[in-house]
Amino acid sequence: MALIKVKNLSKKYCDDGNETIALKNISFEIEKGEFVAITGPSGSGKSTLLHILGFLDKPTEGDYFFEGRSIYNYSEEEMAKFRNKKMGFVFQQFNLLTKTTVLDNVKLPLIYSDVPEKEWNKLCYDALAKVGLTHRLNHFPNQLSGGEQQRVAIARAIVLKPSVIFADEPTGNLDSKAGQQIMSTLQNLNNEGHTILLITHETYTAQCSSRIIKLFDGEVQSDSLNNQRIDATKFIK
Amino acid sequence: MKIKAISKIALIGLKRNRSRSFLTILGIVIGITAIMMVMSIGQGAQNLILSQMQALGPKVIAVLPGREPKGITGMLSTLSDSLKNSDVESLKNKNNVPHLTNIMPIVFGNEVISYGGETYRATILGVSEFFNKIYNITVDEGETLTEDDIKSYANVAIIGYKIKEKLFNEESAINQKIKIKNRNFRVIGVFSQKGQGTFVNFDEIVIIPYTTAQQYLFGIKYFNRIAIEVDKEENVNATVEDIKETLRTNHHITDPEKDDFYIQTQTQAMEQTKTVTNTLKYFLAAVAAISLLVGGVGIMNIMLVSVTERTKEIGLRKALGATPKEILFQFLLEAVFLTLTGGIIGIILGATNSLLASLILSKVLAVNWQFTFPFSAMFLGLITSLIIGLVFGLYPANKAAKKSPIESLRYE
Numbered sequence: 001m002a003l004i005k006v007k008n009l010s011k012k013y014c015d016d017g018n019e020t021i022a023l024k025n026i027s028f029e030i031e032k033g034e035f036v037a038i039t040g041p042s043g044s045g046k047s048t049l050l051h052i053l054g055f056l057d058k059p060t061e062g063d064y065f066f067e068g069r070s071i072y073n074y075s076e077e078e079m080a081k082f083r084n085k086k087m088g089f090v091f092q093q094f095n096l097l098t099k100t101t102v103l104d105n106v107k108l109p110l111i112y113s114d115v116p117e118k119e120w121n122k123l124c125y126d127a128l129a130k131v132g133l134t135h136r137l138n139h140f141p142n143q144l145s146g147g148e149q150q151r152v153a154i155a156r157a158i159v160l161k162p163s164v165i166f167a168d169e170p171t172g173n174l175d176s177k178a179g180q181q182i183m184s185t186l187q188n189l190n191n192e193g194h195t196i197l198l199i200t201h202e203t204y205t206a207q208c209s210s211r212i213i214k215l216f217d218g219e220v221q222s223d224s225l226n227n228q229r230i231d232a233t234k235f236i237k
Numbered sequence: 238m239k240i241k242a243i244s245k246i247a248l249i250g251l252k253r254n255r256s257r258s259f260l261t262i263l264g265i266v267i268g269i270t271a272i273m274m275v276m277s278i279g280q281g282a283q284n285l286i287l288s289q290m291q292a293l294g295p296k297v298i299a300v301l302p303g304r305e306p307k308g309i310t311g312m313l314s315t316l317s318d319s320l321k322n323s324d325v326e327s328l329k330n331k332n333n334v335p336h337l338t339n340i341m342p343i344v345f346g347n348e349v350i351s352y353g354g355e356t357y358r359a360t361i362l363g364v365s366e367f368f369n370k371i372y373n374i375t376v377d378e379g380e381t382l383t384e385d386d387i388k389s390y391a392n393v394a395i396i397g398y399k400i401k402e403k404l405f406n407e408e409s410a411i412n413q414k415i416k417i418k419n420r421n422f423r424v425i426g427v428f429s430q431k432g433q434g435t436f437v438n439f440d441e442i443v444i445i446p447y448t449t450a451q452q453y454l455f456g457i458k459y460f461n462r463i464a465i466e467v468d469k470e471e472n473v474n475a476t477v478e479d480i481k482e483t484l485r486t487n488h489h490i491t492d493p494e495k496d497d498f499y500i501q502t503q504t505q506a507m508e509q510t511k512t513v514t515n516t517l518k519y520f521l522a523a524v525a526a527i528s529l530l531v532g533g534v535g536i537m538n539i540m541l542v543s544v545t546e547r548t549k550e551i552g553l554r555k556a557l558g559a560t561p562k563e564i565l566f567q568f569l570l571e572a573v574f575l576t577l578t579g580g581i582i583g584i585i586l587g588a589t590n591s592l593l594a595s596l597i598l599s600k601v602l603a604v605n606w607q608f609t610f611p612f613s614a615m616f617l618g619l620i621t622s623l624i625i626g627l628v629f630g631l632y633p634a635n636k637a638a639k640k641s642p643i644e645s646l647r648y649e
Contacts, residue, residue: 095646
């Protein structure tokens with residue numbers, strides 16, 4: 001069973017009577033352990049697709065099965081619980097709480113989980129170890145570089161060991177070196193078995209994935225395995 | 238739901254804007270302080286008044302001439318001359334009023350008294366030998382009135398504590414002659430300090446036999462008041478009826494509406510006073526409560542600002558798995574923390590202010606003003622601030638809970 005299955009998915013917006021079609025008849029499946037990049041120019045519907053896949057929005061037509069269960073079978077409350085348990089989010093703007101320490105930022109998803117409080121610190125420490133930031137536990141985000149901030153965000157995304165990590169332009173706000181670091185972190189996580197779905201319009205970032213889905217005007221233009229996968233970890237060294 | 242963790246988030250949210258949080262709760266602080274003070278000082282005043290009324294004793298009934306005063310014009314009727322010596326004689330009769338133990342006619346008026354070069358305007362009370370017993374007052378030095386003094390129209394006087402100080406200073410007053418309305422009276426006693434009573438200040442009175450007062454000072458044949466003591470407290474109500482019947486017979490009154498006298502008991506007077514002071518107290522507290530309403534609106538205003546400011550944070554929390562309920566709870570808690578903190582500060586301020594006020598009032602008014610901690614107002618204050626937090630926090634918190642995560646994350 002595919003982790004993510006999208007079938008004839010469409011999304012329309014109605015603004016002041018003008019109908020805008022954001023997504024048209026999209027179908028694909030993503031298996032556990034894949035590293036998929038969704039690319040396309042701006043306005044191609046990447047973000048809308050990610051929002052639907054991330055349970056932040058619902059499609060207007062078609063169906064979306066997450067772990068075999070249709071999105072229409074989830075209540076708003078259940079969607080929140082599933083986002084918490086099964087999905088990790090990494091945003092372009094990092095979206096860290098500025099007046100909160102690194103440790104407390106990583107803790108954020110745990111507050112809304114069923115994990116007992118006594119396990120929180122260990123989980124956070126493990127997550128931060130994976131992104132190499134255990135020496136920054138009590139720093140505040142504004143004391144960190146952009147790349148470090150994004151790695152904190154990644155730690156926050158993986159702290160509950162989700163089924164899938166959604167990354168929305170994770171390197172968009174970073175210089176190329178920091179961007180490479182982020183991609184190497186994501187590749188490492190993928191090697192450890194995390195499923196990753198990332199959105200990008202940068203060719204380099206897309207080339208780091210193992211499968212690329214190209215969107216154009218809300219439709220899937222191409223969906224192919226990436227044979228020239230870049231190993232970002234090598235560049236770093 | 239992790240109540241502890243979410244409470245912590247709410248607290249951190251408030252700490253982030255320390256000065257704003259403080260200014261926000263000021264309205265609640267002032268409101269609760271005012272209510273606490275009104276309740277505490279009001280209770281103190283009520284206790285003071287009631288304790289003075291109690292000095293009369295629960296077994297004493299007062300008969301007054303005229304109609305019971307109802308409003309300003311009714312007051313004039315106290316000048317009525319309906320209570321005569323014959324009434325006292327009839328009331329003394331065991332067949333008419335079986336539970337009566339003592340009866341004392343009273344006449345009074347204000348006169349200038351003098352000793353040597355000193356003069357003083359005092360209340361002159363013409364009473365009988367039962368005065369000390371009925372009003373529960375003792376003499377500091379000398380003796381009290383006797384039955385003989387009354388019968389013989391004696392020119393003797395017992396003076397209040399303050400009058401003794403004014404006229405005699407350190408000298409002994411006993412056996413000195415004071416002048417009241419050009420008539421010499423021999424001082425036979427000085428009362429111990431007692432203070433304000435139900436209708437006179439005991440420290441500023443001069444007691445003489447009522448017979449002398451009627452005949453030589455005021456030139457009247459009636460009484461201003463008759464005090465009756467009953468054997469047991471439970472017989473007070475029955476005795477009131479006996480007195481009414483006796484006096485109606487004496488005055489040839491058939492219609493109770495046309496009574497030319499009225500009766501006061503301590504219980505009745507205390508009940509009336511309690512009603513009046515309670516009404517006043519609660520009215521003032523209600524006025525103070527209006528500021529709580531204003532404070533609540535202030536809380537709502539700031540919470541709305543806070544929700545807008547933190548739109549992005551709300552979006553993030555929702556994306557990371559916070560349910561609408563958990564977001565609602567977080568912001569509701571913030572509002573309740575604000576108002577409860579305000580309430581607690583208000584209770585502390587209100588209690589200390591009332592304590593200070595009671596100390597100052599005791600000094601300035603020279604009365605025994607007791608500080609009472611208004612526990613009822615404290616609980617009321619706590620519950621009210623809790624409710625204000627819930628009521629005025631609900632709208633902003635609900636707004637936060639309903640925000641769409643996508644739009645909130647995009648908010649700049």
